[in-house]
Amino acid sequence: MNSLAAGFSGFTSVVVTNAGLGLGVALLAIEHVKWWRGGGGGVPAAPGGLHKGSAAPAGRGRDPVVLAQVWGGVAFGAIMVGCPAGLLGSMAGILRWGGNGLGGMVMAVLTGKHGTSVATSSAPSLDSDGAVIVTALVLALIVLRKxxxxxxxxxxxTGVWAGTLLTIGTGVFAYIGTVTVPGVNSLGAWMLGTLVHGSPV
Structure with missing residues (x-):
């Protein structure tokens, strides 16, 4: 995976501890388990069927849109890590700091061990073309949040927090950043090339 990461220049980075990484994995795992058990907001129970508080039947409520909401947050978290500066980049640093701290506290209480640095949270840097897409996306989310x-x-x-913790420069998780951020950059370049210059790039 090092060769994959080496293909991109201008990486943003910050240290992630094993405790922070574990917290990111736990956040994703919890959301996937909830979805698998039918708590993902899919098919509602028929009137008079389930009592309040009872579990949904196996296989009900596994709406893929629910996972898309989580993984959309993960992708946005990766984009935040890819921001070299600005409010989003600063917020990513705060979320990583909080994840390292909370994960370390829980691990220390449960095991007596403290978190240690295991990876650098890295992503290819967002370029000016990608920044156009991200700015438009953030404004749309703010306007439509209600x-x-x-x-x-x-x-x-939840996905955003997990994304900021799992966007690292090595291993399988490196794909999160090395696919998401360049994809946004390419989309921005294509959009500007088509709308502004009149030809796709």
Missing amino acids: SFSKLIRTRFR
Whole structure:
């Protein structure tokens, strides 16, 4: 995976501890387990069927849109890590710092061991073309935030936090950043080339 990461220049980076990485994995795992057990907001129970508080039947409620909400947050978290500066980049640093701290505290209480640095949280840097897409996306999310239910916003935020912790420069998780950020950069370049210059790039 080092060769994959080496193909991109201008990486943003910050240290992630094993405890922070574990917290990111746990956040994703919890959302996937909830979705698999039918708590993902899919098919509602028929009137008179389930009592309040009872579990949904196996296989019900596994709406892929629910996972898309979580993984959309993960992708946005990776984009935040890819921001070299600005509010989004600073917020990513705060989320990583908080994840390292909370994960380390929980691990210390449970095991007596403290978190140690295991990876550098890295992503290819967002370029000026990609910044156009991200700016438009953030403005749209701000304007439309009231149209999303609290549950959707919670899933998205969980994904964002997990994304900032799991966007590292090595291993399988390196794909999160090395696919998402260059994809946004390419989309921005294509959009500007088509809309402004009149020809796709």
